[in-house]
Amino acid sequence: MTASAVPPVQNPLPSATALETIQTLRDVQGPMIAKGPIIRRPAVVAASERFDLDGRAVRRVQTLSEKxxxxxxxxxxxxxxxxxxLDPDDVHRVLEAAPEPFAPAETLKREALSHFEPKVALISHGEERAQRRRLNEQALHSDHPVHRMAEAFLPVVREEAEALLAQTRADGGALAYQPFFEAWSRVVRRVVLGDSARDDTALTDLTEKLRAKANWAFLRPIDKDGRAELLDQVQAALDRAEPGSLAAFMGQQPQGPESEPAQQVPQWLFAFDPAGMATFRxxxxxxSHAERLAEARREIDEPQDSAADLPLLRATMLESLRLWPTTPMILRETTADVTFDHGVMPAGTSVLIFAPFFHRDERHLDFAHRYTPSLWDAPRTRDDWPLVPFSAGPGLCPGRNLVLLLTSQMLAEVIGQTDLTLESHTLDPARLPGLLNNFGLRFRLG
Ligand code: HEM
Structure with a gap:
């Protein structure tokens, strides 16, 4: 063997010290797990806002990146x-290379989501993942800003927003998160399952109960009866296929033997919950930005060709998600050894992309802590700094356009019909907080 044929030495990647690891687990993972990765615990969210635990988490990762x-x-x-x-280019690299060698089906995520949807695309791999992902993309009409069923969905948003505002006025004019969330949940049940599910709060309660267990991942036993009950109810909605629902639309999409349609739907019900949080924020x-509010109202008043014509409201949703990501940690798992410039990452490694570190890095971004809707004027590419509230690459959220369609419409209904003030918080536009506790927000209708 000649010297040139000797394979290069494969150095391991740099490793944090034991103390740095403990500090990272305490400051980054700790608050996230305490807040509830699958369903939020309002008291911990309130404490995180109060003590700026989210800002502290970003600073912890900044310290590591400096070193x-x-x-x-x-x-x-x-x-x-x-x-x-730690590197912006590596965010793109990892997210683009899904599912091989960076699989979305990461171990902890699998443990958590198995509590209510063991065969969802997100924790599947290989051919199973391919079929389930495809069904999600088709049912959610992923690449289209306006879902094919928009004409059925948007009146639902309008009706529920009007009912919410009427009830809020009747109750004295203070708009808090709980009634907003209940109205939003009615939208979600009608859009996903059909009008007959409008008042099926028991179904939402059941998903919340299973998600509360999922917060504990493998530390809590799976409630197999509860899970079977949820999946049965979803299957019943798919069988009913009520006109105007996603359940019906999904039934019209091509399916493979491994698609498992009923197992995809709990993810939708689950993921619409953070969409409501982000809308309230x-x-x-x-x-809190009067000029933008006026601009948004002008946008609403303009005759619209389609629901996509609410660019400022969509960008505001994206800004809400950039500033306060509802999926702050994007997880991948290596399916093989992967070589980076500085060494090799072994197979079976959980790869952590902590989105707030990239979204709120004031060392590199002058807009880090400011509401900057213009960031979303053009589609962001892999040459741009990674702002990834919906992830990116082949694991990009297939619900993103539907989320933006429904939430921007919800915003339009609320601000188009009322004068609002924010009673609970005073936001400094020059430095928005590390976390905005959606549960504590309270508006007053004029
Ligand atoms: C604010 C709202 C939402 C945000 C911020 C969001 C964000 C994300 C992110 C970051 C991922 C990637 C997760 C990972 O790789 O571990 C994801 C995946 C996914 N999201 Fe969303 N999502 C939202 C709402 C929704 C909704 C409402 C739906 C369905 C109606 C949905 C459907 C999905 C599905 C099916 C996946 C898995 C995709 C896959 O297996 O590749 N999401 N979402």
């Missing part, structure tokens, strides 16, 4: 290889 540069940085966690992504952004 270790581009990373990725292995965390020194016994029994579970974990790597923290977006409302706070608008109300």
């Amino acid at each position: 270790y540069g581009r990373g990725p940085l292995m965390l020194n966690v016994p029994g579970r290889p974990m790597a923290l992504v 977006a409302l706070a952004l608008l109300v």
Whole structure:
């Protein structure tokens, strides 16, 4: 063998010290797990806002990036290889290379989501994932700003928003999160399952109960009866296929033997919950930026060709999600050893992309802590700084356009019909907080 034929030495990636690992688990993962990764615990969210735990998490990762540069940085966690992504290019690289070698079906995520949807695309792999992902994309009409069923969906948003505002006025004019969430949940049940599910709060309660268990991942036993009950109810909605619902639209899409339609729907019901949180925060952004609010109202008053013509409101939703991501940690797992400039990441590593570190990095972004809807004027590409509230690459959220369609319409209904003030918070436009507690927001209708 000649010298040139000797394979290059494969160095391991830099590794955090034991103390740095503990600090990272305490400051980054700790608050996220305490807040509830699958369903939020309002008291912990309130405490996180109060003590700026989210800002502290970003500062912790900044400290690591100052020391270790581009990373990725292995965390020194016994029994579970974990790597923290520190470089913007690596965010794109990891997200683009799904599902091989960076699989979305990461171990902890699998443990958590198995509580209510063990065969959902997000924790599937190989051919099963391919078929389930395709069905999601088709049913959610992923690449289209306006879902094919928009004409059925938008009147639902209008009706429920009007009912919410009427009830709020009747109750004295204070708009808090709980009634907003209940109205939003009615929208979600009607859009996903059909009008007959409008008042089926028991179904939402059941999903919440299972999600509360999922917060504990493998530490809590799976409630198999509850899970079977949820999946039966979803299957019943798919069988009913009520006109104007996603359930009916899904039934019209081509399916493979591994598609498991009923197992995809709990993810939709689950993921519409953070969409409601983000909408309420977006409302706070608008109300705290008078010029933008006026601009948004002009946008609403203009005759619209389609629901896509609410660019400022869509961008406001994206800003709400950039500033306060509802999926702050995007997880992947390596299916093979992967070589980076600074070393090799072993197969079986959980790869952590902590979105707030990239979204709120004032060392590189002058807009880090300001509401900047113009960021979303053009589609963002892999040459841009990673702003990834909906992830990116082949694992990009297939519900993103539907979310933006329905939430921007909800915002339009609320701000178009009322004068609002924000009673609970005073937001400083020059430095928005690390977290905005949606549960504590309260508006007053004029
Ligand atoms: C604010 C609202 C939402 C946000 C911020 C969001 C964000 C995300 C993110 C970051 C991922 C990637 C997760 C990962 O890789 O672990 C994801 C995946 C997914 N989202 Fe959303 N999502 C939202 C709402 C929705 C809704 C309402 C639906 C369905 C109606 C949906 C359907 C999905 C599905 C099916 C996946 C899995 C995709 C796959 O397997 O590749 N999402 N979403």
